[in-house]
Amino acid sequence: MDPVARRCEEARGLLPEYVERLRELVGLDSGSLDAAGVDAVGGRVAGYLSEAGAEVERLPVRHPDGGPLGHAVVGRLRGPAPGPTLLLAGHMDTVFEPGTAVRRPFTVEEGRWARGPGVCDDKGGLLSGVTALKLVAPHWRSGELVVYCGPDEEIGSLGSRPLLAGLADEADTALCLECAREDGSVVTGRKxxxxxxxxxxxxxxxxxxxxxxxxxxxxxxxxxxxxxxxxxxxxxxxxxxxxxxxxxxxxxxxxxxxxxxxxxxxxxxxxxxxxxxxxxxxxxxxxxxxxxxxxxxxxxxPPWTPGAGDALLRDRYLDLARRAGIDLAAVPTGGSADANLIAERGTPVLDGLGPVGGGDHGSDEWLDLDSVAPRTALLAELALWTAGEGALRTEPPAASAVEG
Missing domain, CATH: 3.30.70.360 (Alpha-Beta Plaits)
Incomplete structure (x- = not known):
């Protein structure tokens, strides 16, 4: 069986677990300034990563004004041999006020369309990254896979910028877990x-x-x-x-x-x-x-304008998608995300690698559960390819850390 097809089958086997975890995370309010809510999500995500074989840290993050923003969660999967470092980056916070999860609970319509606050942005994408780590863990032979779960992306990662900059500097390649565009496209540049x-x-x-x-x-x-x-x-x-x-x-x-x-x-x-x-x-x-x-x-x-390393990631991902029978495009988008901050460090990056979703920040936010298994499988295969391909970085890390 083709490796991509085999990985899709493995991902489909994990779909029930994914849906239940998504229900759990969407049921927790985690607005960016709700440190307790973000930490409730972080506790569960840390458990998922640990269960998948990662070493986990929970690191405090503070707003520039001094207030707490909850903890970032960083999971590390280390191979037995030296090799490149891959960073997967997603976030746990949402734009919604406390009480939204009760007023608008997680639901699944027609067995396919998941709805609820943060279901797409970015709890669905973050869980895809956790699931991809679980898929690749038995096959990870060299280097390190780092999963970063941010607490404050929706307010521009104001407190977590130094941490994210450091992780980006350590990484040879980065894959960002914002969900794919509504038409299924992945993201290759941001304003x-x-x-x-x-x-x-x-x-x-x-x-x-x-x-x-x-x-x-x-x-x-x-x-x-x-x-x-x-x-x-x-x-x-x-x-x-x-x-x-x-x-x-x-x-x-x-x-x-x-x-x-x-x-x-x-x-x-x-x-x-x-x-x-x-x-x-x-x-x-x-x-x-x-x-x-x-x-x-x-x-x-700052703008993320794709370079040579970004193009290699894009082309490999599109090739993997074709092998899986998925016809999709790679497009720039107008919104910013942590990918902008990672690209600023000179790290090759590809974004929009979560499942297909839309309605971000609104009451009609949705996630296509039929896209979860294939997109998670493609993410896992791309991660394994970066480990074998080696460093894609074409320039040294930026000279100074991003200021918070």
Whole structure:
């Protein structure tokens, strides 16, 4: 029997276990800021990894403001001989508030369509990685397979960035466990994304008695927003969205402060840097006398533009899929993920390797259970291929760790 077909049969045998574990994880609220919920998921995932033969660590992660974000879970499967290191990366957190799992419990419709908070993003993908490790464990002869389960990906991996950077630097290759696109495509590139917060500080004054003595931060904010909106179209791959404007508390007071929060996306590193510089320049301009502005870039994820190592992974995966009778494509996508941060370290990466799903972040999120076995089998075969192929990294790790 063809190795890919045999691995598919093995994966189908593990499907009932997969579904029950998915039911268990989806039944646990694990919003990014819910440290206890994330740790409840992490405890179960750590158990699954240990049962599959991995050595497991649970490492505390803290938000840059000092608050706890739950523990990352790292499982390591070591072969008896030296060899390359493969990193599988997924995440345990969701975007949903506490109580969502009770209001919208895990269900399976028509024996195929699994639904519930985080069923696709990323509990289904993460479990596919755990199951793939279980499939390859008896055959892992050299090097190390590392499974990273992040606690804060949905807020840009703000606290876990140093840990993820270190794991990426150790790895020769990385496979990311976000689910495949709705049409089954895997992901070979992601836009760079950043939240940009511009804070304006002016001077309060009575609007009726001495308006001229004030320095209107709201007006400066509005003028900046108009100029920033005009950045759209200057670079064909750039999009800037003015998402939040806040200022003032009474109409008879000249507002002394204002805040503008932007979503910035770009395909290319050059335009990503250029648009961030342009926003900073606009903010630093004296748009209203007496008002000063400061710009902060929050959770930047630079563009992931695929290189030679990424292409090797893509081509091998598509070949394995053809052997399994699956016709699929490899596409870039507009959302950022941990793959951006891994690619920044110079590690060849492929993403979207979980089962097929969609409706991420919404009440109609779904996962196609019929896709679980074949996609998990393909992931396992690709993992074994990287172990035999050796290092795919074509450049040394980045000189300094990603800052949290």
């Amino acid at each position: 760079g994304v950043a939240d940009v917060e511009v804070t304006f500080r002016g001077r309060a004054a009575h609007a009726g008695i001495e308006r001229e003595a004030g320095a209107n931060a709201a007006l400066a904010c509005a003028r900046a927003a108009v100029r920033i909106e005009r950045l759209n179209g200057l670079w064909p791959d750039v999009g800037v969205n003015i998402g939040v404007m806040r200022s003032g508390h009474r109409p008879n007071v000249v507002p002394e402060s204002a805040t503008l929060v932007l979503d910035v996306r770009a395909d290319l590193p050059s335009s990503y840097s250029a648009v961030l510089a342009a926003i900073d320049e606009i903010a630093s301009t004296a748009l209203v006398p007496g008002v000063e502005a400061a710009t902060a870039v929050v959770a930047p994820a």
